[in-house]
Amino acid sequence: MQTLTKFKKTSPLLLDDERLALWDKIQTYSDNLVNTTFKEYLESTEEVAVRMEDTIPILHFYREAFDKILYELRNTKVKNGSASVWLLYNMGFVIKTPSGCFAIDLDHRLAEQLEPFLDFICITHNHQDHYNIKLLEAMVKNGKPVISNFYKDSGEYLSTKPASYKIKNFTIKTDMSDHLANPDMQDFVTLFRVECGDDSGNFSILHCGDSGFNPEQFKHVQGPVSMVVLRWGAPRESNIFGTGEGQVETNYAVLSHLIELRHKPFPHGQASITKTLEHLPNVKCKNTIMPFWGEKLTWSKGKMH
Structure with missing residues (x-):
């Protein structure tokens, strides 16, 4: 897959002409996949899934992202004073520090395999593209916190109101937001702010999920x-x-939720790469980053690398 090989040589921190051209190819691959085919792929046996990954480019990218992150989680020793941040798929991130590892909104066909590396997981809301049920079950089975506003086995970590938690070196604060400013889905999304501690270089992350981005709900x-x-x-x-x-x-600021493959192509549900690139210059942040599945960012000395 030449496109993927070339894309791996680019950086999410540099949106140059080469990366833009490759983004365009990835959008084409995504548009060529019927969303029902992706749903069938998710339910397939491993043998069938691998055959599909070998013949459908966007599914190859999807699998490669998982394999890359699994390998790097196993083999990355995070230096003191830093943190590693991976985008797996959609709005799913894995964050590893010198003393722990957690995930937010992790959704992937193979996500369950990441359980051994995670200390806890956060889920912003009860939509299928923001969690993987087998991963949640594995976390609970092994006594690991699942922080959510809906999952019945979250136990003490289940809350539909703003809450605070302390897990290892991590301090987690939450708030509640409407889903995409939808008046029929009030307080549907949990916002997660995670402070990762001194050994991470005081890295912190705010995950907004599919919120309505109303400051009244971010206090x-x-x-x-x-x-x-x-x-x-x-x-x-x-x-x-x-x-x-x-x-x-x-x-x-990191842009995510790009080409979620259960959704039909833009403008029928999917957040397209093309439209996201149109939005990017107007995001009111000094550095707006657009990573792709499997890419890693490193926090060190107060900056992203």
Whole structure:
């Protein structure tokens, strides 16, 4: 897969002409996949899934991202004063520090295999593209926290109101938001702010999920933060940036939720790469990053690398 090989040589921190051209090819591969085929793939046996990955480019990228992250989690020793951040798929991130590892909104056909590496997992809301049920079951089976607003086996980590938790070196604060400003889905999304501790170089992350980006609903997670995970950079997403009540200050905004393959191509549900690139220049953040599945960012000395 020449496109993937070339893409791996680019950086999510540099959106140059080469990376833009490759993004365009990836969008084409995504558009060529019927969403029902992806759903069939998710339910397939491993043998059938591998055959599909060998013949359908976007599914090859999907599998390669998982294999890359699994390998790097096994083999990456995070240096003191830093943190590693991987985007797996959609809005699913894995964060590893010198003393622990957690994930937010992890959704992948093979996500269950990541359980041994995770200390806890956060889920923003009860939509299928934001969690993997087999992974949640494996976490609970092994006594690991699943923090959510809906999963019945979350136990003490189940909350439909703003909450705070302490797990190992990690401090987690949550708030509740409407889903995409939908009045019929009030308080449907949990916002997660995770402070990762001194050994991570004081890295912190705010994951907004599919929120409505209303500062009134961000008061429990407000303030300066190392990195903010947005959706696709739509204008309302910048409402949370600033120094006012319910706002956050950051030098790094990450765009996600790109080409989620269960959705039909844009404008019928999917957040397209093309439209996200149109949004990007207007995101009110010093550095707006657009990573792809499997890519890693490193926090060190107060900067993303």
